[in-house]
Amino acid sequence: MTLPTPMPDTPHTSAAPFASPSAAHAPTTLRAWVCHDYGGAEVLELQTRPGPTPGPRDVLVRVLAASVSSADVRIRTQNLPRGFGLLGRLAFGLARPRQPVLGTDVAGVVEAVGRDVQGFQPGDAVLGVAGVAMGCHAEYCVLPATKPLVHKPARLSFVEAASLPFGGLAALHFLNKAQVRAGERVLVIGASGAVGSAMVQLARHRGALVTGVCSAGNVALVLALGAHDVVDYTAQDFTQTAQRWDVIADTVGASSFATCLASLNEHGRYLSVAGSLMELLARPRGTRRSIGGPAPERVQDLQMLVDLARAGALQPVVDRTYPFTDLPAAHAYVETGRKRGAVVVVAWPEP
Ligand SMILES: NC(=O)c1ccc[n+]([C@@H]2O[C@H](COP(=O)([O-])OP(=O)(O)OC[C@H]3O[C@@H](n4cnc5c(N)ncnc54)[C@H](OP(=O)(O)O)[C@@H]3O)[C@@H](O)[C@H]2O)c1
Structure with a gap:
């Protein structure tokens, strides 16, 4: 269920293969939103950073859509449920975020796979969960084999896929x-x-x-x-x-x-x-x-969600989409606590 949005769905809705056939072709630089401090949405800064170096068991994903979740906002603001303040700082970084690129969920296209990866090829349309490791608010993200990654059904757009996990x-x-x-x-x-x-x-x-x-x-x-x-x-x-x-x-x-x-x-x-x-x-x-407690990141659970969505038993609920370049505005909206379903950022402009 896609609610009326101020932005059209991502134009990147085809699973056309990309050129890079191996991790050796990983980009040398990438654009990413860096959360360099705890605080308001103004602590988010768009930077060009060194490209990732995927390992033999990693999948490099070109990010076409990523959710901006209440977890991203909680980490940036350190506005955590009562009693979790110190635990939050220990988990995410005492003075500033240890992993400065936020973003827990991604939908995109496999750019390159490590030599030990099975089941995925460059060009595959996928959705994945970086979870607490984060890093999805970037042009590319690396998902190790330990993280849930599944093929995106054609029935779901990249925006809908990113909204699910x-x-x-x-x-x-x-x-x-x-x-x-x-x-x-x-x-x-x-x-x-x-x-x-x-x-x-x-x-x-x-x-x-x-x-x-x-x-x-x-x-x-x-x-x-x-x-x-x-x-x-x-x-x-x-x-x-x-x-x-x-x-x-x-x-x-x-x-x-x-x-x-x-x-x-x-x-x-x-x-x-x-x-x-x-x-x-x-x-x-x-x-x-x-x-209570945290929900684990399990590939079988992600696959079940995708299967239910493919069968029409689980409708993705997308409130708003924003261009990647407007990530702080997406954060500010999520921070209101009034969003309905998910907020998703899409479509990096050509560099
Ligand atoms: N334990 C875990 O592993 C785990 C995993 C994921 C998320 N979480 C936590 O779960 C929480 C929810 O995340 P979320 O992304 O689903 O939140 P969310 O989408 O930001 O929640 C916003 C929605 O909640 C409604 N709402 C706000 N106050 C309400 C109230 N008093 N009664 C009923 N509805 C109310 C709002 O509707 P109105 O505008 O109509 O009020 C709005 O639609 C977060 O704190 C997140 O950190 C925990």
Whole structure:
């Protein structure tokens, strides 16, 4: 589902082979957005940097589309859920980002493959996850064999492909951890966001009865994604109703296990996708429990998302696209916390 955007889809929608047949032909320089400090979007600077040197097990991808995710903004601003401040600095760099080129997800074309790589050829259209290693906000990125990389189905544009992994992998992981079954009642807080819009669809696909929590302006979107009903959080507090759910997934950190406890059925699971350290450490209360932590980067999960998207069971939700040259504007929009689904940057201009 591509929402009305201020930019047309990327013009690079063909999988035409590129010239470079091997890692020896990797570019000597590339343009990349460098996050040289923590702070506002102004800390992002477009630079020309030395080209990558892919190893024998690496795939070099020419980046045609990359998501600008809430994780990119969290890393740049260091606005992390409560309790994660020091851990964030230790993970990402004490004084400034250790990996200064952000960007966790990529869709593009394989430019070159290392000699030990199997299953990919120069010219293949792919989508991949650099994850916490990042580096996708550049003309080219290197994905080691340990990172999820799959072929892009023709049905998906590069923009749609780049929009899938961030929200989709998190939603899939948490639904799996909660072992959501057909017939269970699932409430998704933040149902219009990247994680939430994927979770609504994936839970519905499993046969769950889905309630989406969103604002009035996003009700139509969330119902179109498959929610059976919605709660407008600006008008109603679901914890003050008599309704109960088997699973409550908070994808935006707007609640806590404690405040949702009375809204959970026996054996209910609270999914703390974006919660504080306290939520992560929350102990079970009777038969009810809280589930948190980071979603892993697994190729089988990415392949499952792609298969579901190919089958039409998972619609990519793309709010806005921006040209790569406007990456700070994309960051600023994501930072509002109001985006619907994903924001994607596309189409580096010819150098
Ligand atoms: N644990 C993990 O491994 C993992 C993985 C991925 C992401 N995350 C975390 O998950 C969080 C969500 O990421 P995201 O990219 O999905 O966020 P997002 O797309 O930026 O979320 C924005 C959406 O949330 C809605 N929203 C905001 N406040 C809300 C509220 N109180 N109730 C209901 N909806 C609300 C907004 O709608 P309105 O404008 O209508 O309010 C907007 O559509 C982030 O904190 C991210 O760091 C964690």
